[in-house]
Amino acid sequence: MNLNQLQSLLRQKNVFSIREVAYAILEADGTLTVLKKWNDSPPTRSDLKLTPQPVHLPVTLIIDGKIQRDNLSEIGWTEDRLRKELKTWGVQQAIEVFFAEWMERDGLYVIPMKP
Numbered sequence: 001m002n003l004n005q006l007q008s009l010l011r012q013k014n015v016f017s018i019r020e021v022a023y024a025i026l027e028a029d030g031t032l033t034v035l036k037k038w039n040d041s042p043p044t045r046s047d048l049k050l051t052p053q054p055v056h057l058p059v060t061l062i063i064d065g066k067i068q069r070d071n072l073s074e075i076g077w078t079e080d081r082l083r084k085e086l087k088t089w090g091v092q093q094a095i096e097v098f099f100a101e102w103m104e105r106d107g108l109y110v111i112p113m114k115p
Contacts, residue, residue, distance in 0.1 A: 001026070010034065062100035065113065075102055086110065
């Protein structure tokens, strides 16, 4: 591996200067694992003494205009409820939606189909 290749792999890990790197390990599968120097590591929530918040996974409700019925029932919604929610996004029916997901605390997120 030459230096240009190493720099490219580092940039893929959001490391733009070699001087930020404490250790870089080329893994058996060809990926690079990077441990940044202490001063260059971003602070964690724990470092900032922030109150822990629950982590929620998004639930995909519509893909390419097709309702994901299992996921809809997983969050306790009916298709009628979904239609009502879509109307708040200016969408009349699921077929008009490229992608929609729901996440606890953030609610519904919709990407309409391009006209």
